[in-house]
Every structure is written in structure tokens, then in C-alpha cells.
Amino acid sequence: MEIPFKNYYRSKLNIIKIMNYRGYNVDEHLASLGTYENFRDKYNKFLTVGDDIIKFKKELSEDMIFSSKSIENLPEIRTIARWHTEAKLGVEISKIINEMKEHRAKKCIIIIDEGITAICKDIIRHLRVVENISITTWILKESLIFAPEHFLVPKHSIADINTKNIIIKHYGSKIPTIPKNDVMVKYLDANKGDFIEILRPSDTAPDKFIPMYRKVC
Numbered sequence: 001m002e003i004p005f006k007n008y009y010r011s012k013l014n015i016i017k018i019m020n021y022r023g024y025n026v027d028e029h030l031a032s033l034g035t036y037e038n039f040r041d042k043y044n045k046f047l048t049v050g051d052d053i054i055k056f057k058k059e060l061s062e063d064m065i066f067s068s069k070s071i072e073n074l075p076e077i078r079t080i081a082r083w084h085t086e087a088k089l090g091v092e093i094s095k096i097i098n099e100m101k102e103h104r105a106k107k108c109i110i111i112i113d114e115g116i117t118a119i120c121k122d123i124i125r126h127l128r129v130v131e132n133i134s135i136t137t138w139i140l141k142e143s144l145i146f147a148p149e150h151f152l153v154p155k156h157s158i159a160d161i162n163t164k165n166i167i168i169k170h171y172g173s174k175i176p177t178i179p180k181n182d183v184m185v186k187y188l189d190a191n192k193g194d195f196i197e198i199l200r201p202s203d204t205a206p207d208k209f210i211p212m213y214r215k216v217c
Contacts, residue, residue, distance in 0.1 A: 003046055003056055008083070009039045011111060011143040012060060015081050018109070021148055021187055024066040024079065032063060057083040065103055079107040089137060090117040093124070100133065107134040107189065111143050134189055147183060156184045159195040159213060167195060167213050178214035190216050 012033060020026040033039065046056045064081035068074075080103055082096055089112045100108050116124075116137055127133040147153055159167070167175060178185060178196055190196060194216045199209040 003043075003053060005040050005043060006036065007140065007144060008043075008056075008060060009033075009036050011083070011140060012039075012064075014143050014146040015064070015109060015111065015138075017146045017149075018187055019066045019079065019081075022068075022079075022189060024068050026066065029063065029066070054085045057085050065105070077107065078103060078105040079109065080105045081109040081111070083140075084110055084112045087113045088115050088117060089120050091119060091123075093120050093135070096135075097127070097133075106132065108136075110135060110137045111140055112137055113140050115139070128191075134191075136186060136189055148187060153184070154201075155199040155209075156188060157197050158188055158190050159197045163197070163213075164195045175213060175215045177217040180216055185216055192216050 016026050016029045016033065019029075043056060043059070046052055061080075061082045066079045066081075068077040068079075070076070080100060082099070084092075084096075086092060089110060093110075096108060096110060100106070124135045124137075127135060148156070175195070180190075180192055185196065188196070196214045196216060198212045198214065200212060202208045202210050
């Protein structure tokens, strides 16, 4: 069966867009990806070697290392993205964790075909809580869409610490919440306790935007 190049091109493009949305440097990645025609020409060799999907996914992942934009007094954060070679993500996640350590990355996006085992979910939870390592998983079909581009989706971002303190001072414990499994929280890779700033157009002045805040719970 032929590798669905269009799906993987859209997947890779949208993962780069997600990293841009999170505030990472992506210019080199976009330039390297190029157009769909460039993408197909680059990976066309896999059509003549028995549709080797494993080698294809490994090569697709090779350049997916991102560094956060330089912000004063904040350390650089590194994230890698990987297209998993098996249909489901299980104990093989240990190989990806080793890659993260090799690249000094504290965050990772893993794109999978079908799903994730219960044991793997426990490993991911443990890493986030105990070692402050964040791994988010996306089904391939999910990665074909970049929801923030939809005209009905307002701009979301994680509020900085100064804004967070001001909101707490003014509203105390009466801050509305947003669930951890909300798709926009996933796009931002926000943690429980983070404040999400949502910019919505004013009803009376559509060219102006009003910030609202939600606490991730």
C-alpha cells in the first residue's frame, strides 16, 4: 500500500505550526519542509523500497528538534517531535525518552496511528509529575487539523507569571476553570495551575479584543 504522503505532509506542517503557537523557533523547519511537491520528491524513494513505513517515519522525525525563543531570565526549552513507528505506543516509549535525554529535551510530541496503552499512560503521568518531563500524544488524524487557524477559535496563550499574580490578587479563588483535556490546553501543552489567556472580540467594538482568563484544572 502506498504511503499517504499528503497526510504526513499535513501532519508535519501542523506539528511545526503547533510549535510556533507554543512560542518556538520554527523558521528553519518551515523552510526545510517546503511545499508538498518538495516533500514528495524528498521521500519518493520510499515508494520503490517496499513502502518501508518504519524508515520513512524515522527520517520524517530526524529534523524535528525545536528550541524556545530567547526570553530574558527564562531558560531555553527543547522539544522533539516523533512519528512513532508502531501502530500503538507502549513500552517502546523508553526509546523516545532516551532520545529526549540525548537532545536535552524536556518535552516531546509523539504522533501515533492508533492509540496508547494503559501502561504507557502511567509512564507519561509519572514523568510529568516526578521528573517534569512533558510528553503529549496525537493520533495521526488529529494532527491533520490545526484548530487555532479556524476563524471561530479565539487566540489562546499561557499567561506569564506577572499576569497570573495580578489575576489571583483581583479574583482570588473565583477564577473560571478550563479542563486539562481541553484541546486548546493540549495545543499549548499547559499544566494544571497555569492560567490561559483567551482573547475574544468585543461585542461593541469588533476590532478590539477583551482578555479572559481560565485556570487549568
